[in-house]
Amino acid sequence: MISTTPVVVTDGIANPAPLGLCAFGLTTVLLNIHNAGFIEMNTMILAMGIFYGGLAQVIAGVIEAKKNNTFGLTAFTSYGFFWLSLVGLIVMPKLGWGTKPSEGAMCAYLGIWGVFTFCLFFGTLKLNRALQFVFASLTILFFLLVAGDATGSENVKHFAGYEGILCGASAIYTGIANVLNEVYGREVLPIGTVNK
Template sequence: MTTIATVKDGIANPAPLGLCAFGMTTVLLNVHNAGVFEMNSMILAMGIFYGGLAQVIAGVIEAKKNNTFGLTAFTSYGFFWLSLVGLIVMPKLGWAAAPAESAMVAYLSIWGLFTLLLFFGTLRLNRALQFVFGSLVVLFALLAIGDATGNKNIGKLAGYEGIICGASAIYTGVALLLNEVYGKTVLPIGPVNA
């Protein structure tokens, strides 16, 4: 009689960490964008340590799992958060001039284009990730349009849409975690597309 043993790679799934780091930081920034509170050290610290560093760590672990999509997404958005904090803090420290509105439009637009391209990769993944990336494309578009037009109402709308985007990432991260812990679907994420 032959016994077949399943061997796991011994590396934990980093996606829940990366998604929760992205989602929680996104929600907090967009609560600010919606006008609830001012830009403050809580948002900047989340951008550096959880949205930034935790996502970069998740991306590096995805590389060890041979997941190019996860590596690219988590590492890129981790460095997005670090660069965004840099854009806010560096001028206050006198290290560089603050970006002009047109520069921020370019920054947000290139991130929106990058996100759109990654969205096409999610079409081979689950519905929850499709929603996260699709809503993130919309968020970057609204932020860029708001900066381009100077229309504060568009910026506020972006804040509410960003809360939805961030919440969807938190949901997806927690769903992946709980589904793995319980060995069954506790929170659905939609079918994986082939």
């Protein structure tokens, strides 16, 4: 007798989104604790930028490519290399590999990342509310950082730090929600699923 029960074939690859979101979120929170004025820029932040915010997100992006997820590939790989390039901007001048970027150069750097993030935000409109918040708050963060560099205002930079902590925390929440919802097979932490 031939079975008429459909067979579900999975790709056998775990969901890399929680790794990418947590890597982004934890690193963003730590950098913005500095931006808010609580701690100095130090090797802890730089190491997180290289190894977790940077490399872990690139790995998550590569796995998203294997899962045929163009949005995940583009977002995680791009922000992974953002973190690596940001560390490079901080460390390379100290090693004598070029000059420290001017405030104007940093405005251009952060501004183009803000535009890129705003464009990706439109992709989240088909995903879920939690990701919409992450990308909306990240867009705002980039433009607050531009304003801080453009004006030289410590108050604007500190405000950006607080907003960045919120942005990073929202990414951590979204990553952990993905993990727990998958582990428990039900919605433990809501992410605001969008009707497609």
